[in-house]
Amino acid sequence: MRIHADQEKCCGAGSCVLAAPDVFDQRDEDGIVVVLDAEPPAALHDAVREAAAICPAAAISVTD
């Protein structure tokens, strides 16, 4: 799995951080998404898919 987060689209409400805290964080200066682990282990894949599904700005894309 490979994750891409579009920082232009992100509106910074942090749903992805709540869904997959090991994979997503928010930048200190403006709360915009940062990917901590762009190729996370299989155990986190479901959480990442959930994060992508609930992201309100469609900023998270996942390729297998």
Place this chain on the structure above:
Amino acid sequence: MHARGNGAASRSWKDSRMTTAQRPHEAHLAHPDAPAPADALTVPATRATGCPFDPAPTVERARREEPVTRATLWDGSSCWLVTRHEDVRTVLGDPRFSADAARPGFPFLTAGLRELATGTRASRTFIRQDDPEHARLRRMLTAEFMVKKVEAMRPEVQRLTDELLDAMTDGRNSADLVAEFALPLPSLVICLLLGVPYDDHAFFQQRSAVLLSLRSTAEEARAASDELLAYMTQLAEAKRERPDDGIFSRLVARGELDSQEIASMGRLLLIAGHETTANMTALSTLALLRNPGQQARLRSEPSLIKGAVEELLRYLTIVHNGVPRVAVEDVTLGGTTIRAGEGVLCALNAANRDEAVFPGGDTLDVGRDARRHIAFGFGVHQCLGQPLARVELQIALETLLRRLPELRLAVPFEEIPFRHDMGIYGVHALPVAW
């Protein structure tokens, strides 16, 4: 203007109880010359008697039978009503639907909202603007409400929660939970965050209530808004001279906003920051009291609290009258074409009961995975304050259940005054005993 303007806000909860109980079709009162047939789809829509937690039957029926349908607004104008989860996500996530309230065709839920957006002295806030302007302004605040910043506030929120409950229970065994707990808690928190003196809470709570009342006239809403803006402008001046470490001081110090922009941003944060969480806290408590099995489960498994709060957000969906947008291009949605310039209301409450996403959605189930709810909206306008609302609700409800094991209603359920007359749903008062 036909709208009644007795300032619902200043009425005591007993009066409003009488009003809502005796006039179930009060939404139509706003337009007495043209009473709609009982089952016509008018918005704000009227809930069924005895089902205060469920969306109005007309809106529920629309989701099942005609998920993109026409509805009549309080002023006789019409717009589209979108009720399915998938369609609501599409509308709110698609830039072909604008949140700009100054565009012709934008649907307004009250006379006051229309006046504030289109009147001669319209004051704009980013909740009703589109990108890139919306993003520019919102991004000045995203760091303030991001998850790790808000999570770090837990000890402070816990302290305020405990102090309020200490005061409420001191030597007594009953109280109005709204006045003594649900409303003060988020008001104290947002005041601390913004740098607004809590001593002024009576002033801003009363103006907020006027702005959120479906019954306020354009004039009343205008006056309440002007007073809040003047207050915020004064506060901005004070922060310029004597900055503190609140959000408001940081906004002033950026030097990127003129005083009108700062005032309207402060007004938005102050209102959105206390009214919503206050109503979710009280209504969630009531929902748990009415669902003893769910309450018992949450008491015995406190670790369920995070999921339970998501489920309560879904089940109760207090932004209950629809989130407004206007189409800027022709868009086909579920086989129906919405033309450029036509207004759309997204029924978050109906979407959050959509069986396709939440099987058995009419039941409160604190063990459900409800994370796909859209009680905070969807798209780039999705609630900025949601991490804060979550922390406040988790702490408030967990602490309430833990500290008051005998919590119960102090009046018959039928006497609880529901906020049918307000833009944010909830209860005007919640008399409880313990």
